[in-house]
Amino acid sequence: xxxxxxxxxxxxxxxxxxxxxxxxxxxxxxxxxxxxxxxxxxxxxxxxxxxxxxxxxxxxxxxxxxxxxxxxxxxxxxxxxxxxxxxxxxxxxxxxxxxxxxxxxxxxxxxxxxxxxxxxxxxxxxxxxxxxxxxxxxxxxxxxxxxxxxxxxxxxxxxxxxxxxxxxxxxxxxxxxxxxxxxxxxxxxxxxxxxxxxxxxxxxxxxxxxxxxxxxxxxxxxxxxxxxxxxxxxxxxxxxxxxxxxxxxxxxxxxxxxxxxxxxxxxxxxxxxxxxxxxxxxxxxxxxxxxxxxxxxxxxxxxxxxxxxxxxxxxxxxxxxxxxxxxxxxxxxxxxxxxxxxxxxxxxxxxxxxxxxxxxxxxxxxxxxxxxxxxxxxxxxxxxx
Amino acid sequence: xxxxxxxxxxxxxxxxxxxxxxxxxxxxxxxxxxxxxxxxxxxxxxxxxxxxxxxxxxxxxxxxxxxxxxxxxxxxxxxxxxxxxxxxxxxxxxxxxxxxxxxxxxxxxxxxxxxxxxxxxxxxxxxxxxxxxxxxxxxxxxxxxxxxxxxxxxxxxxxxxxxxxxxxxxxxxxxxxxxxxxxxxxxxxxxxxxxxxxxxxxxxxxxxxxxxxxxxxxxxxxxxxxxxxxxxxxxxxxxxxxxxxxxxxxxxxxxxxxxxxxxxxxxxxxxxxxxxxxxxxxxxxxxxxxxxxxxxxxxxxxxxxxxxxxxxxxxxxxxxxxxxxxxxxxxxxxxxxxxxxxxxxxxxxxxxxxxxxxxxxxxxxxxxxxxxxxxxxxxxxxxxx
Numbered sequence: 001x002x003x004x005x006x007x008x009x010x011x012x013x014x015x016x017x018x019x020x021x022x023x024x025x026x027x028x029x030x031x032x033x034x035x036x037x038x039x040x041x042x043x044x045x046x047x048x049x050x051x052x053x054x055x056x057x058x059x060x061x062x063x064x065x066x067x068x069x070x071x072x073x074x075x076x077x078x079x080x081x082x083x084x085x086x087x088x089x090x091x092x093x094x095x096x097x098x099x100x101x102x103x104x105x106x107x108x109x110x111x112x113x114x115x116x117x118x119x120x121x122x123x124x125x126x127x128x129x130x131x132x133x134x135x136x137x138x139x140x141x142x143x144x145x146x147x148x149x150x151x152x153x154x155x156x157x158x159x160x161x162x163x164x165x166x167x168x169x170x171x172x173x174x175x176x177x178x179x180x181x182x183x184x185x186x187x188x189x190x191x192x193x194x195x196x197x198x199x200x201x202x203x204x205x206x207x208x209x210x211x212x213x214x215x216x217x218x219x220x221x222x223x224x225x226x227x228x229x230x231x232x233x234x235x236x237x238x239x240x241x242x243x244x245x246x247x248x249x250x251x252x253x254x255x256x257x258x259x260x261x262x263x264x265x266x267x268x269x270x271x272x273x274x275x276x277x278x279x280x281x282x283x284x285x286x287x288x289x290x291x292x293x294x295x296x297x298x299x300x301x302x303x304x305x306x307x308x309x310x311x312x313x314x315x316x317x318x319x320x321x322x323x324x325x326x327x328x329x330x331x332x333x334x335x336x337x338x339x340x341x342x343x344x345x346x347x348x349x350x351x352x353x354x355x356x357x358x359x360x361x362x363x364x365x366x367x368x369x370x371x372x373x374x375x376x377x378x379x380x381x382x383x384x385x
Numbered sequence: 386x387x388x389x390x391x392x393x394x395x396x397x398x399x400x401x402x403x404x405x406x407x408x409x410x411x412x413x414x415x416x417x418x419x420x421x422x423x424x425x426x427x428x429x430x431x432x433x434x435x436x437x438x439x440x441x442x443x444x445x446x447x448x449x450x451x452x453x454x455x456x457x458x459x460x461x462x463x464x465x466x467x468x469x470x471x472x473x474x475x476x477x478x479x480x481x482x483x484x485x486x487x488x489x490x491x492x493x494x495x496x497x498x499x500x501x502x503x504x505x506x507x508x509x510x511x512x513x514x515x516x517x518x519x520x521x522x523x524x525x526x527x528x529x530x531x532x533x534x535x536x537x538x539x540x541x542x543x544x545x546x547x548x549x550x551x552x553x554x555x556x557x558x559x560x561x562x563x564x565x566x567x568x569x570x571x572x573x574x575x576x577x578x579x580x581x582x583x584x585x586x587x588x589x590x591x592x593x594x595x596x597x598x599x600x601x602x603x604x605x606x607x608x609x610x611x612x613x614x615x616x617x618x619x620x621x622x623x624x625x626x627x628x629x630x631x632x633x634x635x636x637x638x639x640x641x642x643x644x645x646x647x648x649x650x651x652x653x654x655x656x657x658x659x660x661x662x663x664x665x666x667x668x669x670x671x672x673x674x675x676x677x678x679x680x681x682x683x684x685x686x687x688x689x690x691x692x693x694x695x696x697x698x699x700x701x702x703x704x705x706x707x708x709x710x711x712x713x714x715x716x717x718x719x720x721x722x723x724x725x726x727x728x729x730x731x732x733x734x735x736x737x738x739x740x741x742x743x744x745x746x747x748x749x750x751x752x753x754x755x756x757x758x759x760x761x762x763x764x765x766x767x768x769x770x
Contacts, residue, residue: 201610203690215690217607224692225586226725234722235686239678248720293624301620301683302690305588305600307609335633337619340611 018043019051023060023081027363028192028219030107031064031080052079059084064106080106086145088362089134089173092182092354093151093165095119098130099355102137105145105363107192111137112352123161127168134172146175146368148358150182153212176368178361180221184230185357186314186349187214188221192360194353195312195345202310203302204347205232205295207317207324211253215306220364233257235298252298256291258316264290270319277323288320289327296331299344304337314347321346403428404436408445408466412748413577413604415492416449416465437464444469449491465491471530473747474519474558477567477739478536478550480504483515484740487522490530490748492577496522497737508546512553519557531560531753533743535567538597561753563746565606569615570742571699571732572599573606577745579733580697587695588687589732590617590680592702592709596638600691605749618642620683637683641676643701649675655704662708673705674712681716689722699732706731 021041025032032040037048055061056079064080083104092099097116103109113133117126138144147169151162162179169177187204196202196216205213211233215222222229233253234246241250254260258270265287267273276284299311311332317324329344336342349356362368406426410417417425422433440446441464449465468489477484482501488494500518502511523529532554536547547564554562572589581587581601590598596618600607607614618638619631626635639645643655650672652658661669684696696717702709714729721727734741747753 217602222602222691225694226692228723228725229690229692231689231692231722235689236682236720239682239716239720246722248722251722297621297624298686301686304616304620305614305687305690306607307611307614307616309610331624335621335624337616337631337633337636338613340613 018047019055022048022051022055022079026061026079026081027105028360029198030192031078033078037079055079062106082106083108086143087138088145088359089138089147090355090358090361091130091134091147091149091169092185092352092358093126093130093149094182094351094354095152097351098126098133099352100130100133100137101352101355101359102134103356103359103363107359107363109356111139112355113137114351123164124168127165131168131172134169144173144175146362146365147173147177148185148361148365149177149179150185150354150358150361151179153181153183153210176362176365178358178365178368180357180361181212181228181230182354182357183212184214184221184223185361186347186353187216187230187312187357188360188364189349189353189356190312190314190347191216191219191310193356194348196310199310201306201308202312203232203299203306203308204230204312204314205299207256207258207295207313207315209258209316211257211315215302215308217306217308221361232298232302235301237294237298252294255294256317261287261291261317270316274320274323277320285323288323291317292324292327293331295324296328297335299328299342300332300335303332303340303342304335307340309342311342311344312347313344314353318346403432404440407433407436407440407464411446411464411466412490413745414583415577416463418463422464440464447491467491468493471528472523473530473744474523474532475740475743475746476515476519476532476534476554477570477737477743478511478515478534479567479739480537482736483511483518484737485515485518485522486737486740486744487519488741488744488748492744492748494741496524497740498522499736508549509553512550516553516557519554529558529560531747531750532558532562533570533746533748533750534562534564535570535739535743535746536564538566538568538595561747561750563743563750563753565742565746566597566613566615567739567742568597569599569606569608570746571734571738572601572615572697572742573745573749574734574738574741575697575699575732576601576604576695578741579738580730581695584695586691586693587697588617588684588691588693589615589697589699590684592641592643592680592698592700594643594701596642596700600687600693602691602693606746617683617687620686622679622683637679640679641702646672646676646702655701659705659708662705670708673708676702677709677712678716680709681713682720684713684727685717685720688717688725688727689720692725694727696727696729697732698729699738703731 022037025040034048038045059082061079062082063077083106085105088103090101096119097114099114102111115129115133166177166179183206190196190204191202200219202216213230213232215230234251236250237252238250242254243249244251244254265273265284267276273284325344332342407422410425419433423430444467446464447467448462468491470490473488475486481504482499484499487496498518500514551562551564568591575581575589576587585604587601598615598617600615619636621635622637623635627639628634629636629639650658650669652661658669710729717727
């Protein structure tokens with residue numbers, strides 16, 4: 001949470017405030033039609049049209065096509081922040097690879113790349129690899145506005161490493177740099193571009209060796225007091241359960257982390273487990289169903305407390321597909337209160353989710369000015385992996 | 386959640402925006418010293434001082450004493466919204482009584498009253514009783530800015546009744562009227578005036594026959610998609626548990642609602658149960674400890690997902706005091722992840738909590754203009770129960 005909340009503003013200068021609502025929505029969503037802006041801001045159609053006209057005249061926004069035409073033969077127009085406001089660089093330092101994404105202010109991805117490294121690679125080498133990769137994707141001449149970096153949870157607890165990463169990118173690019181947990185950023189990215197896109201509120205759970213996640217409320221990552229919200233993996237599901245690596249007992253992760261699921265099922269790898277599931281193996285099915293039910297129970301609890309309409313499952317365990325999603329969905333449906341419902345979907349963004357979340361992190365950060373144009377010339381840089 | 390979020394505003398007009406941060410903070414917190422405004426907004430001391438000077442000159446804020454002097458012999462000054470901006474009326478329609486509170490824009494309570502009624506009293510009669518009581522507390526001549534009304538959860542599901550209540554107060558006072566679930570409003574009030582005051586984030590659980598609650602994030606009630614967030618009572622604690630009145634299985638309420646606790650303990654009333662606990666009765670102690678552990682488990686789960694520093698327990702069951710609080714606190718401490726901590730405290734506001742929450746509801750609602758002065762004259766009206 002930020003120290004200052006601007007959430008319930010007293011509307012002193014309505015026109016100015018309404019303009020910020022529109023720009024804020026575009027900054028979060030990338031692009032939006034006038035009708036979407038009416039729905040999102042609660043302003044009248046006339047007000048939105050008038051303000052959009054002014055913002056266009058000022059060069060703060062541009063007209064663009066909506067991502068997906070709503071009907072054949074019709075290409076509705078959308079507004080987006082002026083891409084000339086500069087590019088944003090998103091990175092994800094995962095355990096054995098770094099992912100890089102470059103996007104413009106209209107949320108268009110202009111390039112991406114990934115590089116693997118050995119788990120023994122020292123951090124200064126990893127940073128050098130990542131900076132080089134980023135420069136390649138940026139293609140040299142584009143104005144960069146900010147850098148957002150996702151960092152694996154296990155590293156996030158080491159402030160010296162986080163500082164080294166931040167310094168390396170500040171030195172290399174001379175723009176604001178922000179960092180966050182990469183599972184939380186993956187959840188944010190899913191809420192902007194992925195399985196929960198367009199939904200302001202979502203729960204994201206990443207199911208790999210560790211189990212983490214993100215709570216997205218009102219289009220923002222909810223961080224909590226200590227910045228560590230989203231610890232679905234350490235919700236207790238049995239107070240008498242086994243000791244977790246976190247030193248508490250009976251955490252969800254003890255039961256549904258990849259290693260625990262493999263051990264319970266007797267499969268050597270997730271691929272083997274999936275094969276067993278596909279051929280109807282009873283033990284495999286029972287183990288994965290039980291894991292899905294536990295995940296669903298934790299998520300239904302969070303759903304009853306938060307009344308959130310979207311659940312997204314990511315991480316290595318999701319290669320099990322519907323074998324996993326079905327029991328999660330059934331359990332959530334069974335235990336959500338009254339007539340609530342929540343969609344349960346697999347994450348869609350793959351390996352670049354954390355880097356995309358880095359892009360969203362800085363696009364959503366109000367302390368980074370990002371309503372161009374920053375530079376008089378149009379952007380030319382694109383890059384590929 | 387509101388349809389439009391203004392949470393991550395792009396700072397277009399910093400001066401204007403900073404002014405709204407200060408007014409917004411005062412509107413939520415009632416009064417604040419300049420130092421508190423610096424801490425809450427992230428603005429510099431110089432900026433806060435300059436803006437405070439302007440707001441004082443415009444009559445939007447006034448200088449007042451802080452509620453509690455921080456050291457003997459020293460009376461720090463605080464800023465508050467101008468009380469002349471009008472009064473706010475808060476009401477709470479509980480099962481067998483209505484509570485009324487009148488407060489000014491500086492969050493000062495200028496009067497309060499309660500009236501009981503038979504559970505068979507028709508709604509138009511209840512509304513007439515409440516309007517009469519409110520007029521008495523308002524004492525006739527004060528300008529009223531808005532009305533906020535808490536309504537028991539069992540009634541909230543009956544839209545016709547909610548509409549009738551809203552219409553009765555709109556007709557009677559001709560000002561904006563807002564309604565919400567009274568357990569949620571009680572939680573909001575505890576975060577403004579009660580056990581979690583000054584804390585922006587808190588979980589509130591009301592433990593009576595039914596078990597409900599509120600999630601306060603960043604000083605606001607989190608409502609969720611359908612407006613029903615905070616259903617701690619219907620978080621499943623055992624999928625194979627008994628059928629709940631909500632038609633799901635194993636909900637927390639089945640185990641820790643007042644009737645369930647009394648039945649398990651063999652006590653006829655909560656007073657009897659408290660006596661048994663005070664004299665060390667083993668069965669009573671085991672039952673209340675088990676209830677506290679279940680409550681703690683649900684709250685630690687929410688705490689791990691949300692990373693919230695304050696937990697407040699309210700409702701009839703809290704007459705059991707530390708007998709109940711201790712196992713809740715121990716269980717939360719045991720299952721919160723890593724080095725997190727949360728305070729666990731009893732609610733402090735008593736029977737007027739819901740009505741106070743009604744006051745906070747409208748003070749926090751940005752769609753109600755409330756930064757006077759509304760009227761040239763100063764207020765004279767006060768009332769008593």
